[in-house]
Amino acid sequence: MNKKLIVSSILVFTVAVISLFVFNKEEKGIAEARALHRQFLENSPFKETIKLSRAERKALSLPPNAYNERMWELTMNPATGIPTPYKVKSIATDILKSAPGSSSRAWEERGPSNVGGRTRVTFYDPNDIGANNGDGTDYNRVFAGGVGGGLWVNNDITDVNSVWAIIPGLAANLNVSAYAIDPNDSMTFYIGTGEQYTAGAAVGNGLYKTIDGGSSWVEVPITPAGPGNLNAPSNLFTAGIFFITDVIVWDNNGSSEVFVGVGSTIYASPNFNISNPNNILGAQNAGLYRSPDDGTSWSRIENTSMEYIFGGQSFYVAPNDFEISATNQLYMGTISVPGTNFGGGRLYQSTDGVNWNLQSTITGGDRIEIAASSTNQNLFYIAAQVAGEGNLYKSVDALLTTTAINEPNDADSSIPPTDFTRGQAFYDLVIEVDPTNDQIIYAGGIDSFRSINGGASWNQISKWVNAFGLENLNISFVHADIHALTFHPTDPNQGVIGSDGGISWANSFVAADLSTTAISTRNNGYNVTQFYYGSIASNIGGGDDLVGGSQDNGTLAVQDASAGMNNFITELGGDGGHVEIDDAGGYAVITSQYNNHRYVSYPNYNFSYCIATTNCGDGGSNADGDFINVAELDSNLDYLYSNSKSFSGNNAIDACQLFANAAACNTITNFLITSNRPTAMKVSPYTLSSTTLLVGTELSALLVVTNANTTNPQWTAITGPNFLGSVSDVEFGTSEQEIYVTMHNYGVQNIWYTANGGTTWSEKEGNLPDLPVKAILANPLLPGEVIIGTEAGVYATSDFNSVSPSWQPLINGMTNVKVVDLDLRTADNTILATTHGRGMFTGTFDTLSISEFDTNDLGIKIYPTVSNGVIAITSNQNLAKTSIQIFNLSGQRVFETEKNLSSNETRVQLNISSGFYLVTLTANGRSQTEKIIIE
Incomplete structure (x- = not known):
């Protein structure tokens, strides 16, 4: 036989065997990875809590919003069982010109310009005085920090028409949590990031500093003290400084010393019972950090009184609030370190900033907020989280002892008289004392209160709703959940309040208990709204019609929106969810929590009926959808498809035919989703006589459901052999054969593409950083150009068809905020980019332009x-x-x-x-x- 033929045959056989081995090895590897991912999801720390109602969550001191728990599950790295948002690093280049977000074609911000968001930081500009005040009025310039929305400034807080502007030089998705002003140099401020109180929903990235009054900012490097990552039998302690609870600058005989409270959070709980169950961010690095030289060098204060042993390792208590007494002594209240549950409820004092004395401990206390008299060195007021409730105390001996004082009794009948925070002291808890009269104190929880006799009695000065008995109170509206109260520098009868609804300005605290105008909203242009979904109407005449579901600010809509920022109207309260407009059909679908979808008229959004539930009351332990539920509208056939459960409790999809006055719903299910919850859906625009529905799931699967609108739908799996993760978005391209898929997770290939209906798949990750991808759109005018919404803004590529696409951020006009939804108006190729932290933006796809x-x-x-x-x-x-x-x-x-x-x-x-x-x-x-x- 010909030797060349023999050698050739051997090579062909060898290559075939090797290929089969590699294929089998890869197949086995992906199967094992998916099995581990399933195990992590089935043993989620939020497996039970995610089902709780708002009332049940508050009773357990859990954040009221379960969305973050679901995102924890969906974005976890399937190999480790935890998300890693603290590893996200953005890149900055600018090439593409045919998609919005480049240097020459910025995204256009659309609003809402009248709806704020969660705000924990408010302060007056200390330099807005005399020759520097700019407008002839001292101290009317105010800074505010959104949790997830960056740092903002308003040049005249007293003017309802004055517009907020975001501070350049700081990331617009910065989680602002604390601030401090240097008493020796009013041009120097510090901003701390990261919100410990919401179980890792807002992970920070350290400390920032300005030396020019806020015009420019630099990150202040703080090297974490303590060991690096720790692996314990039941915990994974991830090293880093992720949560700054408070910052203060102390004047030590003319020298400025900076103190930073570093906290931590836990991503899990003890019922997460597999390998490395609890991911704890920064517990070993938590503590009190001191810089004696304006932030140049840092060390952790490791006094014996602050140390404790956990799992054989040394840990240190986490500060939560700093105060300076009337005689310039330092005081500190602490908060428990999640994961160790140690160190909360403590009160410390220091005369030199180095040695700290434990003055006393609030029995059963966790989070501590303190307020110091400006004239009496021994007088302090304390707000404490005790057993999940908000308690108030007073000390007349510099915190050596504390005595309980009366709590305000909210007129809201749903708030117990013994807990003005309604079980949310871990989340909203404020105590402040008038700097000129230490018998006047303020407390904040769901609402705000004022006492003129040191807490012996209280007057309510704000209400969050005209219901539950509050409608009879002649006081001002302030959004629920009070997080900050800051006095005017020279007039403590005026001030600024930060809440879940943004900013409010008090022109008279004295009159606030008998006036509906003493406190007024100041959110003009303060766009830090956290949306979940957005929709743009297909009509292009008379301006844009937009609607979105938002965190704690309901469903917001605007009609005939002009270019730029617009005011939105609240169409539904609470938490908004999935939204879609069918302008041709004259209706829209809007959602609150769970599988609670409403059919409303369009464009006026008048309520018609509940679609999949009888009374729009779906939720809590009976929830048959996610807290923010996945749904999809077939506007051609007027069918709504939503994530649900069957009567037997299996995962299912509600297929509801929508009529003018009622819906006819049919539940469809299949073994392919029985234990594999849908997380993304898309209706084909190409099959018009019936519904062809793409369904992505939490466990890597992609399914095609044909005839989904009938009682006999056909289910087909077209899952890519290397898919791994929870599907976040599915989109059709130029035909049903062309499909785009994205994944929620860290640590996976997030972007997949097929041109043949799923027969073969190509991964399109390219040079994209390791971060979740939430949405995807292909440019219909330019083949090969694709944009994606990610955890860190919009990215795009012009070479999607290459083996390894080059992705670049296109965030000009938007910045690197989380983009959760991309909606395309095909009539003119306008893109609606919906963000979780910076509202809505629009841009337009274009063809190549010379x-x-x-x-x-x-x-x-x-x-x-x-x-x-x-x-x-x-x-x-x-x-x-x-x-x-x-x-x-x-x-x-x-x-x-x-x-x-x-x-x-x-x-x-x-x-x-x-x-x-x-x-x-x-x-x-x-x-x-x-x-x-x-x-």
């Missing part, structure tokens, strides 16, 4: 520019694997190849029709476009 492209970016030359189809290309640098794409003026790609370019001529034969074309060359993440004519 004027928008820079030339000679890469030093590439193409010649002749008029040819019969053969072109030559040279480059002044070696560019390996340069993508060469040819587009006609309609944006259609007509040719594609890849070449290694250099100073040597590379010839390319173009078999394309005569006409005008654009040549896009991409290498090393940069692009250059040239124009040519084919005769």
Whole structure:
């Protein structure tokens, strides 16, 4: 036999065996990874709590919103069982010009301009006085920090028309949690980030400083004290400084010393009973950090009185609130360290900033807030979280002893008289004392209160709703959940309040208990709204119609929105969820929590009926959908599909035909989702006589349901063999054969694509950082261009069709905030980008435009520019694997190849029709476009 043939046969056989081995190994590996992912999800720390109602959650001191718990589950790294938001790092380049967000085509912010969001930091500009006040009025310039929305400034808080502006130089998704002003230099401020109180929903990234009154900012590096990552039998302690609970600058004989309270949080709870069950962020690094030199160097104060042993390791208590007494002594209240549950309820004092004395401990206390008299060195007021409730105390001996004082009794009949925080002292707890009269104190929980006799009696000065008995009170509205109260620097009868609804300004605290105008909302332009879903109407006349479901600010909508920021109207209170507009059908679907969808008229949003529930009361332990539930509207056939459960308790999808006055619902299910909850849906725009529904699940599956609107739907799995994670979005391309899939998770391949209906799949992660991808859209005008909404803003690529796309952030006008939804109005290719922290933005897909492209970016030359189809290309640098794409003026790609370019001529034969074309060359993440004519 021919030896070459034998060798060839052996090689073919060997390659086949190796390929089979590799395939089997990969197949086994992905199966094991999926099994581990399932195990992590089935043993989620939130398996039970995620089902609780708001009342049940508050009784257990849990944040009222279960959305963050579900996102914890969906974004976890399937290999470790935990999310890793603290690892997200953004990149910054600018290439694409045909999608919004580049330097030349910014996203346009749309609002809401009248709805704020959770705010824990408010303070007056200390430099807004005399020659520096700008407008002739001292101290009317105010800063505010949104939890997830960055730092903002308002130049005249007294003017309802004054507009807030975001501070440049700080990330717009910054989780602002604390602040301090240097008493020796009013131009120096500090901002602390990260919110410990919400179980890791707002992870911070350290301390920031300005030395020019807020114009420019730098990050202040603080090296974490204590060990790095710790692996205990039942805990994983991740090292880092993720939560700054408070900051204070102390004048030590003319020298400024900075103190930072570093906390931690836990991502899990003891019932998470598999390998590394509890992920605890920064517990070993928590403690009191001191800088004696304006933030240049840092050390943790490790006094014996602050130390405790847990699992054989030394840990330190976490400060929660700092105060300076009338005689310039330092005081501190603590908070329990999640994961160890140690160190809460303590009160410390120091005269030198180095040695700290434990004055006393509030029995059973956890989170501590303190307020110091400005005139009496021994008088303090304390608000404490005790057994989940808010308690108030007074000390007349510098915190050596404390005595309980009367608590305010909220007029809200749903709030118990013994707990003005209604079980939310862990979340909203405020105590402040008038700097000129230490018998006047203020307390905040669900509402706010004022006492003029040291807490012996209280007057209510705000209400969050006109219900539950509050409608009879002649006092001002302030959004529920009070987080901050700051006095005017020279007039303590005025001040600013921060709440879950943003900012309120008090023109008279004295009159607030008998006036509906003494406190008024100040949210003009303060766009830190945390949306979950957004929808834009398909009509393009008379402005844009937008609607979105938001965190604790309900369902918000605007009609005929003009360019730029707009006021929105609240169409439904509480937490908003899934929304969709069918303007052709004259209706919209809006949602509160769980499978609680409402059919409303459009455009006026008048309520018609509850779609899948009888009384719009679905929730709590009876919930048959997620807290923020997945749904999808087939506006062609007027069917709503929503994540649900069958009567037997199995996962299912409600298929509800929508009529003018009622819905006819049918529950569809299949073994493919029995233990695999749907997390994403998309109706095909190509099959019109019935519904073809794409369904992505929490356990990596992608399903096609044909005839979904009938009693006999057909279910087919088209899951990619290497899919791993929880599906966040599914989208069709130019046909039902072209499908885009994204994943919620850290640590996985987040983007997948098929051009043949799922027969084969390609991963499209490319150079994207390790971060969750929430939404995806392809540019219908420009093949190969795709944008995605991620945990850190919008990213885009112009070479999606390559093996490894080059992704770049397109966040100009938006910044790197979490983008949870992308909606496309096909009539004019307008994109609605919905964010969780910065409201809504719009932009428009475009075709390639010659004027928008820079030339000679890469030093590439193409010649002749008029040819019969053969072109030559040279480059002044070696560019390996340069993508060469040819587009006609309609944006259609007509040719594609890849070449290694250099100073040597590379010839390319173009078999394309005569006409005008654009040549896009991409290498090393940069692009250059040239124009040519084919005769």
